[in-house]
Amino acid sequence: MASKFTSDDIVPHQRFTDVKYENNEFLLPIDGYQKVDLVSLEEAMKPIEKYVDRSIQEKVYIAKKRCKNPKDNLTQDESASIQIYTMESTEHEQSLYYNVNKTLRKEDRRQLVPYFPYLKLILTALWKLPAFNGRVWRGVNGDLSKKFEEGDSLVWWGFSSCTRHLNVLESQEFLGKEGTRTLFTIECSNGKLIKDHSYFAHEDEVLLLPGVELRVAGKVRPAPGLTIIELKEVTDGPVVLLKPPFTHDNSQRHIESTGYASEEVQRLVQQLKSSDKEFENGWLSLETANLSLADGKAIVKALETNTNVEKFSIESQNISMECLDYLVDSIKINTRIRCLYFIGKDDDDNDGSYLVPVCTRTLINTLNINKTITRLEMSRTTITDHDIKMITDMLKRNSRIDGLYIYRNPYLTVQSALYVSELLKVTSTITSLSFYGKPNINDECAIPIASALKINSTVDDLIMFHSQISDRGARALGEMLSQNHTLTSLSLNANQITDAGAKALAEGLKRNSTLRFLHVKDNHFTKESTGGKALQAAKSSKLTIFFG
Template identity: 25%
Template sequence: MATAENIFGDVEDDDDTNDSRYFDIPYADTEDKSYFSSILNSPLLIIEETIKPFEHLVDDVATKLYLIKQQLIVNDLYELTLDELSAIHLYIWERSPFTTSISYLINETIRRGFTDEFRTWTPYLNLLFTSLNKLLPIEPHSIVYSGVRSCNLSSQYKDNEIYTWWTFTTCLRSIDQIKLPHYLGKSGLRTLFKIECYSGKQVPFSDEDEVILMPGFHFQVIGQLPLLDDLTTIFIREIPPSSNEIFQPISSNMTQSESREQVLSSVKKIKSRKTFKHAANRIRKMSKAIHFCSNHILDLSGRKCSMDFFKFNLNERLTEDVTILNLSKTSLTKEKIKIIAQVLQANSTLIELNLSYNSIGNFGCSLLTHPLQKNRKLITLNLYNTKLSSDAAQDLSKILMFNHHLQSLHLGVNALSNLGMKYLLNDQIQLQYLNICCNRINQHGCIHLAQFLEHNRTLKQLDIGGNPIEDNGMKIIFNGLINNETLIDLRMWHCQITDFQIIYNLFETHSTLKQLDFEGNQITDVHTQLLISFLENNKTLERINLSHNRISDKVKETLQLTNNISLVI
């Protein structure tokens, strides 16, 4: 059996590799890829034979394999053979340029499907699958992070939809680590995946605390935190795979104590003092499974907590360095909301609070008003689907009038109504993101919204989708945008809009908008020439979503020929 001690030792790769496998865009699909069964049915070869078919693609792979094997030492910790451990380290080996790395070449081949090129990798993939399958999975309900630079993938992952990633996906356990400059960073357009999973494989002795998700990773999208500082966060949760053809993840039925016993049993076989240190660190990490989150996240979402349990976690954990508190779908009662209010009064670390999908109501909102007025740390507040009406809007207005640190406010799927818009929107608001979708707002509420947009100088993203504002409401809003120079992302999906002329007129006069979402409206072929002219002559808009309107296939084909803009239709 084998494991690695400082696997790369004195062997240095190029400095500019920059761990690019962490940012390989996942290949998501909803259909099974039965060709993966060919991998599992192929004979298991020694590693020297598995690399021969792609030596012409990775010219120094044989030399690299030799150097890796020279630095492997033997013990029983992971029950891996020398070849199996070598296969893993070949996969995580970064080359410059990254497009010549094995991880990149494999994922690109998977995207292209079952071709002769795919067969090139079958022997090696069989060995790699076998190797990774021997590793213990991470603890159930573990949170890992993956990300993609320079693009926003939010439109490709719809809430509650189920997808499968067919490529290998490399993740990190720490959100702080993935936001370091040489990983995802803190600036530029980025997409962050926050992943709850049970089948991820911890890479042995990875200094980066690296986790690999296998091809066939099946998941459901739980929700999204829209673009904030150019970062979109997509929350996903692993679910059992729908096909036996794909590589089966380890069952989540193994208890944490059973997992710990397996590791303890393995440790007894270790003779190397340094290797024992590695094993001890691994056991220490596994013991953290009793927590529900990382050091910076307290995630109780979906849990039915007793009052004592709730008090303990909020009073004890929030005195630490917790910055994100997720209480979504926790059936909050008035008493629990009072506890939250008390905690917020004294807390100085929390920057994100998620109370979505709870029956908070107007009374609960009033309880939170005073502490949130005084809070100077909170950046994101999520009150999505929390039974709020126009009365709650008055309390929210008080919060926004005094709390200028809050940047992102989610109020979608409530009943704020037109009157709520009158109460909520004032000149003191310094939000950057506001979601008021599905709040029974019509053209009369748009009057207050337009007045707000005319004077506001901070809001960058506005979601008013799912409200029956119709053409008149859109025209009112656009009149308020004529002198607005900060809003860049406007979402008006399913708003019963028919007249594209109004949109055209706005961009003819002035607009700094870069993204528009008009999905699910009633735009037809009547304005075909106007649409073509708009797409060809537009100078500012970067993306527009016109999907699920009443545009014919023929017109869609014509519109797709324009290259000046990213068009979803």
């Protein structure tokens, strides 16, 4: 049962349950706000001060103080515009998000005009964030099942607050686990993960933008009083229900007239068409930011005539999902591509950190058709456990991928390791596996992978460095080494292994004659410590151990 509050309390998290106010109807698109000037958050609040909390400017002050160094290349005002959206007022109906969403749901679009400056600011901010592609949840106390029938199309006009984790909604401060409830599981393509800009970072909130079109994919009642409605975001509708926060200035007219979004893309296209020497090594690293569908079409067209590119790396910050989907779909028939990469930027990069999305369903369709891709790499992406499940299920049937590299993906949990371990038990092709990253890859991930490798007969290279593996994980890997007769290289650099874990690895090495390279530098033991000496004493003459 949900927690009780008095009328004087601030009831938290109500934006996650305001789906009850959605009428699901198709209305006129959200348009016009993009034409106003981008102003400060203080200025954006002035036209709507009479509709919201009288202390709204105080909240503006606090939000901006909390957003002095925002991530994702947002300005202070842009980040604060998201932060203030997530703040609650003492009286729910005075909360900013309540009034914004109430007005977005009205048929009379003229009532949105006072909100235009704020919409311009927050949507400009959200447009800069990478798209989140995966499964999210939201819900409400009560039974809404009669409003949703399988096959129906509907629109949610307000900003839709969701969470990636069902247990968040089932906590007492949200919906609880008892009573009449309706839960929505939503497969979204263009969500925005706002954790780094929210007042409540622990909620791991994914925000669906206003005007999101959804299709009802299913409806079940798994328990008395509980209805789960499955929704899927529609991305190919004929009408854009939320106009982007940009005006048709000179640069935009240039885009429309040429079909390219920037001079940088035009130069790339010309290089591809002329088989420029830059691509003689077979690499195409797509690093241009803010790629649009027009960009994707131009690049794909140029790739049709280029005979050099065999390795395609998508590294574009803020790439549109339409562009990404088009690029990946085009590879179905490009038989020259051998390796496909999705790579974001790390915190260590001088030009900032960002994640890239992965259009998982399109990727799966492409890999099912393309007979030449043998390497798949996903690093610093927005993939979730659900994506990994879909990909590993496909790879169980795909006999061509021999290199699978999944690392530094912040949203993965031990569940992904379990999916990968199940794949390892049945694969007949994968010879090289990378699965690592701090802080989420740990002993609980290493243990099932080590267990699967006891029976795997194809993987000869395992990389699990730069993770949180400690002695428990090392013991599991040591047991694996005592039974595995295929692995030739094991990389465990930069983990949390101590002398005890090193000794456990050594015990496995005593019964292993196939390992040739073991990398263990930057752990909590040295070549001269007891664990290091145990490894040296146990190794075969063919094994080289790299301590640092």
